[in-house]
Amino acid sequence: MTSSIPLALTIAGTDPTGGAGIQADLKTFQEREVYGMSVITSVVAQNTLGVQDVHHIPLSFIEQQIKSVFEDVAPHAVKTGMIATPEMMDIIADSLKRASLPYVLDPVMVAKSGHVLMEASSQKIIQNTLVPLATIVTPNIPEAEILVNFKINNLDDAQKAARVLVEELGAQAAVVKGGHLRGEAIDVLYHEDSFYTFPTARRNTKHTHGTGCTFSAVITAELAKQRSIVEAVSTAKKYITDAIQFPLNIGHGNGPTNHWGHRLKDTPSKREENEHV
Ligand SMILES: Nc1ncnc2c1ncn2[C@@H]1O[C@H](COP(=O)(O)OP(=O)(O)OP(=O)(O)O)[C@@H](O)[C@H]1O
Numbered sequence: 001m002t003s004s005i006p007l008a009l010t011i012a013g014t015d016p017t018g019g020a021g022i023q024a025d026l027k028t029f030q031e032r033e034v035y036g037m038s039v040i041t042s043v044v045a046q047n048t049l050g051v052q053d054v055h056h057i058p059l060s061f062i063e064q065q066i067k068s069v070f071e072d073v074a075p076h077a078v079k080t081g082m083i084a085t086p087e088m089m090d091i092i093a094d095s096l097k098r099a100s101l102p103y104v105l106d107p108v109m110v111a112k113s114g115h116v117l118m119e120a121s122s123q124k125i126i127q128n129t130l131v132p133l134a135t136i137v138t139p140n141i142p143e144a145e146i147l148v149n150f151k152i153n154n155l156d157d158a159q160k161a162a163r164v165l166v167e168e169l170g171a172q173a174a175v176v177k178g179g180h181l182r183g184e185a186i187d188v189l190y191h192e193d194s195f196y197t198f199p200t201a202r203r204n205t206k207h208t209h210g211t212g213c214t215f216s217a218v219i220t221a222e223l224a225k226q227r228s229i230v231e232a233v234s235t236a237k238k239y240i241t242d243a244i245q246f247p248l249n250i251g252h253g254n255g256p257t258n259h260w261g262h263r264l265k266d267t268p269s270k271r272e273e274n275e276h277v
């Protein structure tokens with residue numbers, strides 16, 4: 001039975017402190033009023049200070065989780081986050097090919113803390129298996145550099161990378177996120193022969209754990225509602241800006257963003273409180 005309620009699925013790793021991975025995705029789906037579902041690839045012992053340990057879920061069990069979801073509650077859009085090994089990529093690619101639905105690929109490689117979340121041997125595999133299936137791929141600057149194989153030092157390079165991801169590597173659209181460049185936080189989208197830029201002021205904060213997961217989860221939620229790619233990226237940029245703007249100050253390190261930040265921007269006292277943070 002097909003549902004009129006938008007349904008989104010995330011296939012990713014976990015963050016027990018709730019700022020990144022599956023937990024961030026589900027919070028984001030909920031805030032965007034989309035019913036959220038999740039398939040876990042790796043259980044990660046991590047917090048705002050870093051990654052302490054990783055336990056990979058056996059391949060057959062990842063496959064079974066995906067089967068359980070699709071046999072009962074077929075999603076309208078899916079995203080993938082942390083996929084650590086080439087073998088996991090292969091089985092996920094097979095499932096996505098069978099399902100044929102909007103697919104957001106967040107090519108998670110390294111956590112903000114510097115911990116590697118994707119085996120080096122997977123970096124080439126992701127290029128050949130998952131990028132060509134993506135409705136949109138959402139790398140940060142270091143991830144884009146690995147995928148396109150050149151350095152990105154400025155906006156021009158980011159645009160060039162977004163175009164390569166589409167025209168040479170086969171994604172339908174690509175947004176290169178500017179969180180790691182200097183100056184304004186500018187994201188660059190390339191889709192249907194056109195560039196779109198989404199600039200915001202860079203917030204001087206250390207609480208950016210899980211920004212990429214949250215950003216791609218919004219895009220997934222919006223695609224589940226059948227919004228266009230440009231509209232979905234624009235909504236994601238606004239949502240993550242609000243989530244960074246109203247920090248929660250949780251944890252001893254790089255804390256999570258505020259997934260309900262978008263609800264606070266119309267509250268004058270909250271806005272003033274955060275104006276100078
Ligand atoms: N300091 C900041 N101020 C404003 N916007 C930011 C800042 N840092 C990141 N962003 C925005 O957050 C979104 C995610 O970008 P970013 O490059 O941080 O992703 P990421 O590195 O994949 O995140 P993570 O690995 O922590 O999940 C983008 O829209 C980016 O422009």
Ligand SMILES: Cc1ncc(CO)c(N)n1
Binds near residue numbers: 022044110
């Ligand atoms: C599980 C997971 N996915 C993605 C990231 C990147 O933010 C993270 N830290 N942990």
